Amino acid sequence: VTHDPQPLDDATLVRFLSGEAAPDEVARVEHWLSVSEEHRAELEILKIVWESRPKINADPDDSMWRWISARMRESAAANLESTKPATSLLRSALAPPSRRLLSRPVHQIVAAAGIALFLIGGGTLLLRRVESGRARQPQQSASTMREVVTRRGQRAVLDLADGSRVVLAAGSQLRIPDKFGVPATDRDLYLEGEAYFEVRHDATRPFRVITSVGTVQDIGTEFVVTALPETKGLRVVVAEGSVAIHGRNAKSFAPVMGDPRANREPLLTLRAGEMGFVDSLGLSIQTRRVNVGAYTSWTRGELVYDGTQLREVVPDLMRWYDIDIALADTALAHRRLTATFSDEAPDEMLKLLATALDLRIDRRGRSLTLYPRTRSRLDPGPVRPPATPQPTRSNLESLSAEKAS
Amino acid sequence: MLPSREFRLSSDSSCSDSATLIQQSWVAGVRAGDHRAFEAMFRAYRDDLVAFAESLLRSHEAAQEVVQDLFLRIWQMRDLWEPRGALNAYLYRATRNRAIMRLRQQRAELSFRDKLSHVEPALMAGSVPDPSDSRVVVADLESAISHAVADLPARCREVFSLSRDHHLSNSQIAHVMQISVKTVEVQMTRALAHLRRRLADWRSKD
Numbered sequence: 313v314t315h316d317p318q319p320l321d322d323a324t325l326v327r328f329l330s331g332e333a334a335p336d337e338v339a340r341v342e343h344w345l346s347v348s349e350e351h352r353a354e355l356e357i358l359k360i361v362w363e364s365r366p367k368i369n370a371d372p373d374d375s376m377w378r379w380i381s382a383r384m385r386e387s388a389a390a391n392l393e394s395t396k397p398a399t400s401l402l403r404s405a406l407a408p409p410s411r412r413l414l415s416r417p418v419h420q421i422v423a424a425a426g427i428a429l430f431l432i433g434g435g436t437l438l439l440r441r442v443e444s445g446r447a448r449q450p451q452q453s454a455s456t457m458r459e460v461v462t463r464r465g466q467r468a469v470l471d472l473a474d475g476s477r478v479v480l481a482a483g484s485q486l487r488i489p490d491k492f493g494v495p496a497t498d499r500d501l502y503l504e505g506e507a508y509f510e511v512r513h514d515a516t517r518p519f520r521v522i523t524s525v526g527t528v529q530d531i532g533t534e535f536v537v538t539a540l541p542e543t544k545g546l547r548v549v550v551a552e553g554s555v556a557i558h559g560r561n562a563k564s565f566a567p568v569m570g571d572p573r574a575n576r577e578p579l580l581t582l583r584a585g586e587m588g589f590v591d592s593l594g595l596s597i598q599t600r601r602v603n604v605g606a607y608t609s610w611t612r613g614e615l616v617y618d619g620t621q622l623r624e625v626v627p628d629l630m631r632w633y634d635i636d637i638a639l640a641d642t643a644l645a646h647r648r649l650t651a652t653f654s655d656e657a658p659d660e661m662l663k664l665l666a667t668a669l670d671l672r673i674d675r676r677g678r679s680l681t682l683y684p685r686t687r688s689r690l691d692p693g694p695v696r697p698p699a700t701p702q703p704t705r706s707n708l709e710s711l712s713a714e715k716a717s
Numbered sequence: 718m719l720p721s722r723e724f725r726l727s728s729d730s731s732c733s734d735s736a737t738l739i740q741q742s743w744v745a746g747v748r749a750g751d752h753r754a755f756e757a758m759f760r761a762y763r764d765d766l767v768a769f770a771e772s773l774l775r776s777h778e779a780a781q782e783v784v785q786d787l788f789l790r791i792w793q794m795r796d797l798w799e800p801r802g803a804l805n806a807y808l809y810r811a812t813r814n815r816a817i818m819r820l821r822q823q824r825a826e827l828s829f830r831d832k833l834s835h836v837e838p839a840l841m842a843g844s845v846p847d848p849s850d851s852r853v854v855v856a857d858l859e860s861a862i863s864h865a866v867a868d869l870p871a872r873c874r875e876v877f878s879l880s881r882d883h884h885l886s887n888s889q890i891a892h893v894m895q896i897s898v899k900t901v902e903v904q905m906t907r908a909l910a911h912l913r914r915r916l917a918d919w920r921s922k923d
Contacts, residue, residue: 322910323902329909331882357916360861360908364882370767370777376785377759383789384752469796613797654811660818667821 315576320344320351329362457487457502465634467610474499475512476519479611481505482631483540508611513553525578526590527558535582536607542627545591549607554583555592616655622647622669622682629665633658640683644671718761740804747795755795762805767811772878773816783815806889809879813893858919865915869908876904907909 316532320341325544327333328341345351371377441535462468462480470486473493480486484505491497499519511519513528521527523539525546535555539546548557556578580597582588587602609616615624623645626637636699639645653661662680667671672683743761746754763784766813770780787808791798800807869877870896878902879885887905891898 322913324904326902326905326909353920354913356918357858357920358913360858360914361866361912364883364884367764368768370764371781376763376781377756380759380785380789380792384792612799613794654814662822663825664818
């Protein structure tokens with residue numbers, strides 16, 4: 313190979329064989345071919361190498377499809393059986409669900425007033441009627457609302473009467489006034505927790521998301537609002553269009569019909585690709601550009617982290633997987649995780665987490681404790697006293713977990 | 718829409734636009750709960766995905782399980798299922814993620830279970846005979862090629878196979894393996910250099 317008088321570089325040859333070579337590269341290959349019979353023979357062989365290997369039938373007796381279709385029937389049947397009392401209550405209170413809807417693994421519940429609700433993550437959804445008279449917004453006249461509460465491990469998709477869609481994250485609560493969607497009425501929703509909004513814009517009916525920290529008003533858009541306890545404020549990420557954020561006090565927010573709202577100054581206005589943050593007191597305000605996908609991925613069932621500190625990841629995991637997580641060492645909180653959890657079972661997710669951050673996980677039911685896996689703490693070192701006491705049970709466990717990695 | 722380069726290597730489908738349309742109709746059908754669309758999609762990808770998973774897992778049964786689990790999961794989550802980009806690249810990536818997860822589990826279980834040193838290599842060993850084994854006599858060109866390919870470093874072999882056997886474009890391979898397009902190109906060049914060397918050896922033996 314080295315004594316070849318006219319070597320041809322491999323990168324050019326790859327492009328030539330793949331039909332991607334530029335004209336001058338083709339010319340070089342043709343020249344190379346013209347130099348010797350040896351080169352032409354080599355190219356003939358490489359062309360064969362470049363052809364695909366024949367396909368094989370991976371499953372001649374069709375057992376894979378039979379396995380899948382059996383599970384499809386099973387999960388449809390299981391959903392019929394797992395109807396829990398609370399769900400029954402819900403169903404009886406609402407339009408009777410059709411057989412087809414019941415048979416779906418993702419529960420679909422058609423709620424009153426044109427709201428369609430899809431529950432992901434199983435279990436039962438809390439849906440109740442509440443009086444909002446003494447609600448956080450004193451200006452709001454007393455009216456009944458429906459309240460949708462997702463538990464940990466659940467997620468709900470709501471198609472609202474006005475054509476807008478809300479994806480409610482785990483451990484969150486959304487209140488929908490009964491008059492929502494009525495023509496010529498403001499579209500106000502009350503959120504605690506996290507939700508993604510795809511708004512059907514209507515300039516005559518402002519769409520607002522009201523949280524304890526402030527109010528997010530859409531200007532024709534898709535956005536994520538996060539007002540979780542650990543957020544310690546209000547976080548808004550805009551995927552499309554733009555939104556305005558108003559503070560919660562009456563001066564900056566006066567939801568009285570007929571107000572010249574355009575004149576009120578918002579705390580901040582966000583455009584697509586931007587994240588805004590307002591702290592609980594409405595004092596600290598920040599805006600920066602972010603990778604929107606990382607903030608909306610949960611609506612597609614993915615949790616995406618890109619150098620995120622563990623202290624921010626842990627509350628998410630607790631909500632999404634319905635587990636409790638404690639950190640054995642506060643230094644762990646600052647370890648940074650880059651990972652995508654898509655549809656992993658909790659065990660798989662934990663294995664990935666342990667591997668990624670070099671952790672040892674102690675598990676008792678749904679309660680987990682994360683330990684740093686630092687060799688120095690486990691390994692007594694090369695100089696071992698001759699009369700070593702028997703290792704304790706917890707030591708042994710640590711060591712075997714160590715080996716498992 | 719995907720750039721035209723995406724389809725350059727898919728010599729398999731002579732009409733890429735109609736292939737894309739069919740893929741889109743499958744996705745829409747599955748999301749709407751259409752059993753037939755789901756079955757058609759499964760049958761269209763089954764052989765390729767099992768072959769790909771098998772190349773990673775070195776077990777036909779494990780590969781079948783990974784692929785059937787993936788499709789069941791898609792069906793169960795169909796209301797939320799939104800594959801971004803080309804469907805085939807999505808399915809390869811999902812298959813790969815699941816295969817790698819399974820490999821990690823196997824490794825963890827194995828090292829837990831016993832310390833028998835022969836178990837771990839067996840997991841990683843190929844189903845084809847080790848080409849570096851001098852006892853293997855390579856007679857014809859076909860088996861010389863398959864030995865040379867099998868002897869590629871794992872990552873290099875994966876890139877090469879996705880490109881040549883599965884007709885994925887470089888950018889699709891980059892998406893599937895979560896590496897840069899540049900890395901795909903480098904691995905393809907490495908693969909070719911390796912194959913040229915090995916096959917030159919084979920020819921000189923004649």
